[in-house]
Amino acid sequence: MMDLFTTLPDTAILSRIQFAFTISYHIIFPTITIGLSLYLAYMEGMWLKTQNLVYLQQVKFWMKPFAITFGMGVVSGVVLSYEFGTNFSKFSEIVGPVLAPLLAYEVLTAFFLEAGFLGIMLFGWNRVSPKMHFAATCTVAIGTVCSSFWILAANSWMHTPAGYEIINGQFQVTSWLEVIFNPSFPYRLVHMLLATAISASLLFAGVNAYYLLKGLHTDFAKVGFSVAMMAILILAPVQILVGDFHGLNVAQHQPVKLAAMEGLWKTEKGAALRLFAIPDQKNETNHFEISIPKMASLLITHDMEGVIPGLDQVEARDRPQVAVVFFAFRIMLALGGLMLLLGITGAVARYKKRLFDFKPLLYLSVSMIPAGVIATLAGWYVVEVGRQPWLVQGLVRTVDVISPLPAEAVAFTLGLFVVVYCSLFFTYLYFMRKLILKGPPSLDEIQAALLNPNMTEGDDLPATLNPAQVDVGYGQELANLLSDKTNKGEK
Amino acid sequence: MDIALVYLLLIGFGILVYVLLDGFSLGVGILSPLLQNSENKGIAMKSLSHIWDSNQTWLVFGGVVLFVAFPAAYAFVLSNLYLPIILMLVALIFRGVAFEFRFKSDRSRGWWDLSFSLGSIIATFCQGLILGALVGDMSSDKTLADPVDWLTPFSITTGFALVSGYGLLGACWLVRKTEASLQQVAKTLALKLLFLMLTFFAVVSIWMLLEQPTIAERWLVFPDSLVLLPLPLLSIFFAYRLGSLLRNSEEPGLKPLAYAMGLFMTAFGGLVAGVFPYIIPGRLTIWQGIAPDKSVYFTLVGILIFVPVILAYNIYAYRTFSGKTSLKDGY
Numbered sequence: 001m002m003d004l005f006t007t008l009p010d011t012a013i014l015s016r017i018q019f020a021f022t023i024s025y026h027i028i029f030p031t032i033t034i035g036l037s038l039y040l041a042y043m044e045g046m047w048l049k050t051q052n053l054v055y056l057q058q059v060k061f062w063m064k065p066f067a068i069t070f071g072m073g074v075v076s077g078v079v080l081s082y083e084f085g086t087n088f089s090k091f092s093e094i095v096g097p098v099l100a101p102l103l104a105y106e107v108l109t110a111f112f113l114e115a116g117f118l119g120i121m122l123f124g125w126n127r128v129s130p131k132m133h134f135a136a137t138c139t140v141a142i143g144t145v146c147s148s149f150w151i152l153a154a155n156s157w158m159h160t161p162a163g164y165e166i167i168n169g170q171f172q173v174t175s176w177l178e179v180i181f182n183p184s185f186p187y188r189l190v191h192m193l194l195a196t197a198i199s200a201s202l203l204f205a206g207v208n209a210y211y212l213l214k215g216l217h218t219d220f221a222k223v224g225f226s227v228a229m230m231a232i233l234i235l236a237p238v239q240i241l242v243g244d245f246h247g248l249n250v251a252q253h254q255p256v257k258l259a260a261m262e263g264l265w266k267t268e269k270g271a272a273l274r275l276f277a278i279p280d281q282k283n284e285t286n287h288f289e290i291s292i293p294k295m296a297s298l299l300i301t302h303d304m305e306g307v308i309p310g311l312d313q314v315e316a317r318d319r320p321q322v323a324v325v326f327f328a329f330r331i332m333l334a335l336g337g338l339m340l341l342l343g344i345t346g347a348v349a350r351y352k353k354r355l356f357d358f359k360p361l362l363y364l365s366v367s368m369i370p371a372g373v374i375a376t377l378a379g380w381y382v383v384e385v386g387r388q389p390w391l392v393q394g395l396v397r398t399v400d401v402i403s404p405l406p407a408e409a410v411a412f413t414l415g416l417f418v419v420v421y422c423s424l425f426f427t428y429l430y431f432m433r434k435l436i437l438k439g440p441p442s443l444d445e446i447q448a449a450l451l452n453p454n455m456t457e458g459d460d461l462p463a464t465l466n467p468a469q470v471d472v473g474y475g476q477e478l479a480n481l482l483s484d485k486t487n488k489g490e491k
Numbered sequence: 492m493d494i495a496l497v498y499l500l501l502i503g504f505g506i507l508v509y510v511l512l513d514g515f516s517l518g519v520g521i522l523s524p525l526l527q528n529s530e531n532k533g534i535a536m537k538s539l540s541h542i543w544d545s546n547q548t549w550l551v552f553g554g555v556v557l558f559v560a561f562p563a564a565y566a567f568v569l570s571n572l573y574l575p576i577i578l579m580l581v582a583l584i585f586r587g588v589a590f591e592f593r594f595k596s597d598r599s600r601g602w603w604d605l606s607f608s609l610g611s612i613i614a615t616f617c618q619g620l621i622l623g624a625l626v627g628d629m630s631s632d633k634t635l636a637d638p639v640d641w642l643t644p645f646s647i648t649t650g651f652a653l654v655s656g657y658g659l660l661g662a663c664w665l666v667r668k669t670e671a672s673l674q675q676v677a678k679t680l681a682l683k684l685l686f687l688m689l690t691f692f693a694v695v696s697i698w699m700l701l702e703q704p705t706i707a708e709r710w711l712v713f714p715d716s717l718v719l720l721p722l723p724l725l726s727i728f729f730a731y732r733l734g735s736l737l738r739n740s741e742e743p744g745l746k747p748l749a750y751a752m753g754l755f756m757t758a759f760g761g762l763v764a765g766v767f768p769y770i771i772p773g774r775l776t777i778w779q780g781i782a783p784d785k786s787v788y789f790t791l792v793g794i795l796i797f798v799p800v801i802l803a804y805n806i807y808a809y810r811t812f813s814g815k816t817s818l819k820d821g822y
Contacts, residue, residue: 064595067591068591068592071590071591072588072591074544075583075584075587078550078551078587081551082554082569082576085558085570086569086573089566092565096562096782096786097562097782100555100565100782100790101559101790103555103559104556104559104790104793104794107548107551108797108801109793111552112552112805114544115545115547116545116804116808118541118544119541119545120808120811122540123540123812124541124811124812127811170783172786173783173786176785176789403566403573404570405570409573413577416581420581420584427588431591431592431595431596434595435595
């Protein structure tokens with residue numbers, strides 16, 4: 001054991017790996033739920049408007065994957081709210097006055113809202129009116145967006161700090177508006193929200209494409225697939241455009257990160273766009289470079305002879321791990337390109353009236369289920385690794401603000417997180433697979449459940465344990481509503 | 492009014508609400524292994540399905556308000572009590588996912604029951620341990636980073652005390668939410684846990700008075716002692732009323748939970764009175780630790796606007812699911 005401890009990396013690197021691991025893990029789930037909550041709100045709204053059971057079927061089915069994904073997001077998120085203090089105590093102390101209030105607003109305007117209305121959304125079907133239930137679904141969606149607003153404001157501030165002064169080594173706020181609406185915030189917020197909408201659309205498209213390929217739940221799958229393909233067609237190009245603006249913002253505020261993204265070691269006039277390269281941090285050069293001359297300058301400065309500052313603008317100790325940033329950036333771009341391709345293929349297939357039976361499109365959709373999440377993670381690696389060695393760009397070095405913990409304590413907790421998170425992830429995938437294979441409840445089942453709220457589908461406990469309920473809620477009202485709309489619902 | 496004091500009250504409020512709400516929620520998990528069969532465990536867990544997340548959010552609230560108002564205290568407590576904090580968070584993960592997965596599983600149900608109860612027990616024990624480590628170490632000035640500093644006989648006792656206390660809250664919740672044989676089980680458990688909790692709380696109180704001169708001074712010297720006298724008297728009254736309700740009442744409703752919460756409130760009040768004006772007991776007072784004005788006032792506006800709203804919709808959510816737990820509420 002002693003040997004193991006003496007060969008451990010230092011606390012700083014362990015704490016950083018632990019934070020990177022736990023936050024990467026966490027972001028997977030909100031990336032899906034933010035977009036999915038918007039879908040649920042849309043589908044439930046359509047159901048209320050049209051009274052077409054097909055939409056209720058969508059809500060009933062997607063609520064389950066949403067619930068387990070949301071649950072994973074909640075439990076992995078609580079960890080993060082404490083990890084600033086546990087592993088980066090000095091950071092919490094000196095930057096707390098700026099960041100803590102933003103996190104407090106996130107808790108006040110988002111966490112409570114989501115938690116409070118999620119219960120009604122999931123379990124309140126027979127207890128509140130249809131309108132109230134719809135309001136709860138919308139509130140959860142609004143909560144997830146509010147949450148992104150505050151957390152991205154806090155994160156963006158660490159990239160482009162503004163509205164602060166430093167007094168006795170502690171950051172103090174001079175203007176909250178400048179702190180919140182710091183220069184990179186609007187781009188990052190829009191980019192991330194679009195990423196979640198696209199990720200959810202890809203999940204939606206993929207699962208429905210799977211049903212279409214297998215010939216299962218075809219009517220159900222067509223509704224979802226059509227909406228998802230439309231969303232991808234619109235959102236993918238918009239996302240590429242927003243990403244471009246975001247990149248220009250990086251060029252302006254974090255030129256070192258941009259140089260790492262482009263694999264540019266030396267400042268160049270008319271810089272080439274490197275499509276592929278293996279960056280070599282030690283020798284400050286690239287191997288196996290494939291590039292398009294002058295293209296990078298054209299894209300970033302909008303001038304073929306424009307100058308782009310390279311990594312040589314700062315000392316070696318102030319540069320990020322170039323290879324990580326470089327490759328993560330390309331993974332994100334490649335996946336973005338594929339999403340655009342998917343959207344266009346879908347549009348062509350729709351035009352040719354083959355949206356639901358064009359096999360290559362369906363296979364592509366299925367294979368791209370995780371593409372949104374992977375691209376989002378890759379994007380975050382560009383952003384976060386690209387800022388290193390700084391925690392607050394140019395002001396606070398990561399290594400200077402680590403909690404003085406014994407390395408073996410952090411190694412132990414890191415190991416614990418890896419084991420627990422990995423096994424939970426497989427469990428999560430297992431249950432997602434199970435829910436998807438089970439498929440949606442049939443329209444008949446949904447109708448029966450509406451007419452008789454005491455016969456909820458998937459029920460497994462004896463009726464004797466079920467005390468008489470006050471059924472003045474959803475079930476009753478809908479039963480009345482449906483009695484004269486039965487035929488319409490079946491179309 | 493003094494802003495540091497306002498925030499001490501706000502954090503106190505946040506912690507108290509957390510302890511009362513997640514207390515019964517964790518308590519149900521603590522008792523789950525004693526509920527005899529899978530059906531009972533299912534009902535017990537279902538009674539929390541719609542609220543566990545809201546209740547646990549108060550933990551995040553307490554943590555983040557501490558971060559806002561007393562960043563130095565937040566940094567000190569979390570980094571020094573690193574292992575118990577991380578263990579508590581991991582335990583809460585096990586417990587949280589059990590809510591999602593148990594009702595979707597067929598064969599693994601027993602494992603999720605275990606995950607729920609073990610997660611609840613470890614999380615509660617860690618919370619008690621953290622409390623004990625902070626209060627039990629008031630008069631020393633060493634850091635708490637070394638496990639020997641936080642894993643003391645005193646902190647282990649507070650750990651068990653909290654497990655019994657949350658267990659009592661959980662049992663009282665089940666008395667309200669269940670019926671027939673399960674309700675009987677809950678009543679019997681509540682009565683046993685009441686005695687267990689009173690014993691533990693008495694031991695911890697006497698231990699603190701003997702070991703911590705600053706707390707003893709406040710509690711035993713006139714006139715402070717006279718001002719504080721209602722607290723122990725009230726707790727005796729609550730304990731008596733709770734005991735007789737559990738013994739004699741057929742359908743006591745929410746009252747047992749209210750009295751058990753009353754017991755917690757008096758204990759919490761007594762503790763806060765004992766360590767005031769420290770935010771880290773014995774180390775940092777609220778006035779030394781308070782964050783810059785610009786941060787605390789900005790957040791205060793949000794708290795004053797949103798906390799009443801949060802309380803309102805949480806009450807709405809509770810009312811929506813009032814009555815005995817139905818296994819029919821699903822999605």
